[in-house]
Amino acid sequence: NAGVTQTPKFRVLKTGQSMTLLCAQDMNHEYMYWYRQDPGMGLRLIHYSVGEGTTAKGEVPDGYNVSRLKKQNFLLGLESAAPSQTSVYFCASSVPGQGTDTQYFGPGTRLTVL
Amino acid sequence: GDSVTQMEGPVTLSEEAFLTINCTYTATGYPSLFWYVQYPGEGLQLLLKATKADDKGSNKGFEATYRKETTSFHLEKGSVQVSDSAVYFCALSRKNTDKLIFGTGTRLQVFP
Numbered sequence A: 001n002a003g004v005t006q007t008p009k010f011r012v013l014k015t016g017q018s019m020t021l022l023c024a025q026d027m028n029h030e031y032m033y034w035y036r037q038d039p040g041m042g043l044r045l046i047h048y049s050v051g052e053g054t055t056a057k058g059e060v061p062d063g064y065n066v067s068r069l070k071k072q073n074f075l076l077g078l079e080s081a082a083p084s085q086t087s088v089y090f091c092a093s094s095v096p097g098q099g100t101d102t103q104y105f106g107p108g109t110r111l112t113v114l
Numbered sequence B: 001g002d003s004v005t006q007m008e009g010p011v012t013l014s015e016e017a018f019l020t021i022n023c024t025y026t027a028t029g030y031p032s033l034f035w036y037v038q039y040p041g042e043g044l045q046l047l048l049k050a051t052k053a054d055d056k057g058s059n060k061g062f063e064a065t066y067r068k069e070t071t072s073f074h075l076e077k078g079s080v081q082v083s084d085s086a087v088y089f090c091a092l093s094r095k096n097t098d099k100l101i102f103g104t105g106t107r108l109q110v111f112p
Helices: none
Strands: A004-007 A010-013 A019-025 A031-038 A042-051 A054-057 A065-067 A073-078 A087-094 A109-113 B003-006 B011-014 B019-021 B023-026 B032-038 B044-050 B056-059 B062-065 B075-077 B086-093 B100-102 B106-111
Touching (some): A019 A031, A019 A087, A073 A087, B003 B100, B019 B106, B023 B032, B032 B062
Antiparallel strands (some): A031 A042, A042 A054, A087 A109, B003 B023, B019 B075, B032 B044, B032 B086, B086 B106
16 A cells, blocks of 8 residues: 555656656545645645536646546646746645544655746 | 735744744635645645644644634744755635635745
8 A cells, every 4th residue: 555656756857847756646535635845834725626627726826737636646747847836745635524634745846946 | 805914924933942833814714724844946736724623733743723813823843953944925715716816925944
């Protein structure tokens, strides 16, 4: 049982390049989330999904797109990377509940945009 | 809107010292409250939680009590260890949303 895994662990992009971050979970969780972590700002929600085929915007969605074609995978895309998107990105998953359930986090992807 | 405020770090302690990390929140209704911990180079993991007023969450010697009257959820541990060095995040989740709102995190450094 691997839990939540993220690919890649590190990436360096040039401004304007595109990339996709992959999140996979093997816990059969319905809900999945993408966060970014910046110094002094905690974690902020980018997008989330409440089930296969559905996505929704979080607190800071601009410049990102997501897809949830399979229940176990949640992809985060950057179409045209900008230096402001330099951050550590975390994926998480959870069982749908009533706001009381634990979220399980992946190990993170450190992205640098030059 | 909903928000979480944590004390700024870093908090630097000697081994076996008493730890308090303050957390207060602003939210409508009765949110669930969480403490997550992030060890160096890792993702966040749940440390403890409380889902209603006066509940006490506890795990690994850490405790926090949901205080509605002071809108607080302070994290405490009686005797810290070097292995407790990490960043601690307070968070809330409103009922029926499953979305977490995090504080900015507090770094704890414990020296032998």
